Amino acid sequence: MEExxxxxxxxxxxxxxEVTGSEEEIVKTTTVTTTTITTxxxxxxxxxxxxxxxxNLSELKNACDDHVQKYLxxxxxxxxxxVHTDVKLFLGYVSCVFALVxxxxxxxxxxxxxxxxxxxxxxxYLILNTLMVAYSLFVEKDxxxxxxxxxxxKNSEKYHKxxxxxxxxxxxxxxxxxxxxxxxxxxxxxxxxxxxxxxxxISRSYGGWFDVxxxxxxxxxxxxxxxxxxxxxSGEKPHEQ
Amino acid sequence: xxEEELSFLRRMTxxxxxxxxxxxxxxxxxxxxxxxxxxxxxxxxxxxxxxLSGSMEPAFYRGDLLFLGMPNEPVHVGDxxxxxxxxxxxxxxxxxxKLHDERETGKQFILTKGDNNQVDDRGLYNPGQLWIHKExxxxxxxxxLPHVGMVTILMNDYPQLKWILIGxxxxxxxxxxx
Numbered sequence: 001m002e003e004x005x006x007x008x009x010x011x012x013x014x015x016x017x018e019v020t021g022s023e024e025e026i027v028k029t030t031t032v033t034t035t036t037i038t039t040x041x042x043x044x045x046x047x048x049x050x051x052x053x054x055x056n057l058s059e060l061k062n063a064c065d066d067h068v069q070k071y072l073x074x075x076x077x078x079x080x081x082x083v084h085t086d087v088k089l090f091l092g093y094v095s096c097v098f099a100l101v102x103x104x105x106x107x108x109x110x111x112x113x114x115x116x117x118x119x120x121x122x123x124x125y126l127i128l129n130t131l132m133v134a135y136s137l138f139v140e141k142d143x144x145x146x147x148x149x150x151x152x153x154k155n156s157e158k159y160h161k162x163x164x165x166x167x168x169x170x171x172x173x174x175x176x177x178x179x180x181x182x183x184x185x186x187x188x189x190x191x192x193x194x195x196x197x198x199x200x201x202i203s204r205s206y207g208g209w210f211d212v213x214x215x216x217x218x219x220x221x222x223x224x225x226x227x228x229x230x231x232x233x234s235g236e237k238p239h240e241q
Numbered sequence: 242x243x244e245e246e247l248s249f250l251r252r253m254t255x256x257x258x259x260x261x262x263x264x265x266x267x268x269x270x271x272x273x274x275x276x277x278x279x280x281x282x283x284x285x286x287x288x289x290x291x292x293l294s295g296s297m298e299p300a301f302y303r304g305d306l307l308f309l310g311m312p313n314e315p316v317h318v319g320d321x322x323x324x325x326x327x328x329x330x331x332x333x334x335x336x337x338x339k340l341h342d343e344r345e346t347g348k349q350f351i352l353t354k355g356d357n358n359q360v361d362d363r364g365l366y367n368p369g370q371l372w373i374h375k376e377x378x379x380x381x382x383x384x385x386l387p388h389v390g391m392v393t394i395l396m397n398d399y400p401q402l403k404w405i406l407i408g409x410x411x412x413x414x415x416x417x418x419x
Contacts, residue, residue: 048252085256092263099270102277111286118277125274 054214060206061168063216064175065144068164071222076229078147078162084140088132095128142167159183162229176203177225179232200232265414285311285380290323290332291390296355297321297334304391307334309380316340316349316375321382324353324373326366332379335362341372349375 050067052059072078102121106114145164152159163180182197202224209221253261279288292305300321301307309323316322316337323334338361339352350372354361363371396403 082256085260089256089259089263092267096263096266096270099274103270103273106277106280106286111280115281119281122274122278122281125270129271 050216050218052210052214052216054206054210054212057168057171057173060210061166061175064177064206064221065166067216067218067221068166068177068225069145071218071225072145072147072162072164075222076226077150078145079150081146081148083146084136084143087135088140091128091132091135095125095132098124098128141165160233162232173205173207174203175206176201177228179228181229181232181235198232198235200228202228261415265411268410268414283308283310283380283383284313285309287323287332287379290334290379291393292334293331293394296357297336298357300356301334301385302387304388304394306386306390307382308384308386310383311378311380315342315347316351316378316381322351322353323379323382324377325379326370326373327377328367333362333365334382351375351378 050063052063054060069080073080098121102118102125105117105121109117142165143163144166145162147162148159149162161182163182165178165180167176167178168174178199178201180197180199204224209217209224211217276288280286282288288309290307290309292301292303292307295303307323318337318340320337321334322337323332325332333353333355335353335355335358337351338354341350342348343350351374352361352363352372366373396406
């Protein structure tokens with residue numbers, strides 16, 4: 001949570017050093033209260049516009065994915081679970097430690113004696129790397145966000161886990177964003193076998209929220225996200241999107 | 242010139258920055274591990290070397306890349322070997338011309354000479370040293386690629402080139418998201 005509010009405020013200070021008293025008040029209220037459509041327009045004026053190369057599909061997707069995370073952690077008031085990223089970072093950095101040890105050991109010992117240590121390090125590095133790739137391929141897949149609503153009681157009825165998957169096919173301009181909501185069942189173990197998750201997918205073209213210069217219109221995009229979350233939460237199965 | 246990239250770096254969260262740095266470090270460690278793995282496989286300290294002088298012409302010219310291997314069997318006369326004189330950094334690639342085996346221990350006394358040199362390597366060895374031994378040998382030459390090693394020679398003669406290349410690669414990886 002700390003990392004969510006700090007950079008936003010710090011950025012505001014850097015970009016607009018001459019913030020007057022009244023504007024500061026508006027800023028304060030928006031960080032405390034839950035979102036309303038009117039306050040989003042005021043925040044937008046102060047933040048750097050997100051501009052990407054509109055011809056580069058991966059840049060478009062990355063910009064959207066980043067904004068989904070930003071929106072969910074700030075305006076939609078979700079607390080992000082960084083499990084996937086942390087596992088990958090841990091595996092990656094540990095493998096680098098092995099590489100460092102393996103590499104530097106031979107520096108200080110003659111080759112013939114250091115062969116065993118080097119062999120262990122190389123194999124460890126290979127295994128850890130394979131694990132990391134396997135994790136990102138089979139466990140994480142296309143998930144970009146996992147989170148729970150901020151500040152809600154864990155045992156309340158409305159408590160749920162929100163998982164967002166995004167895909168884009170190879171040369172297509174359609175952004176597929178899947179909202180998955182997992183409600184918690186009662187504490188009894190017997191009913192935990194029922195998954196009880198609502199899955200809702202929106203497929204829209206990137207052109208719906210990127211303008212001709214490649215600038216992301218955050219208002220439109222956030223409306224789409226809010227709609228998706230609302231539908232997934234309520235469990236409706238709407239007509240074909 | 243780098244404003245776009247710097248602003249991109251500033252906008253990242255801590256975890257994303259850690260991920261980008263990890264990508265960069267992974268490239269370096271992967272290269273290191275591949276090198277060490279190759280060294281283990283060929284049983285040679287430095288499995289790929291570059292010829293620096295013309296003392297083995299017409300077999301090898303300056304700038305050729307050599308692939309080494311170190312089998313457990315003894316050295317034979319006529320093998321082209323890469324060896325290091327104790328106390329000196331730079332390895333030398335020459336041919337074995339004379340061999341004496343000590344009968345009890347099997348220890349080999351080796352004399353080498355460059356094909357293109359007039360005299361044998363006793364002038365290169367340490368003062369008082371007349372032979373080298375198997376421990377001094379880094380590996381036997383198993384194969385070679387002509388001219389490819391020139392890149393390494395250039396990078397050693399002009400170290401700025403090396404830093405520019407590595408710095409450029411580092412920046413590119415840090416900023417690229419794929």
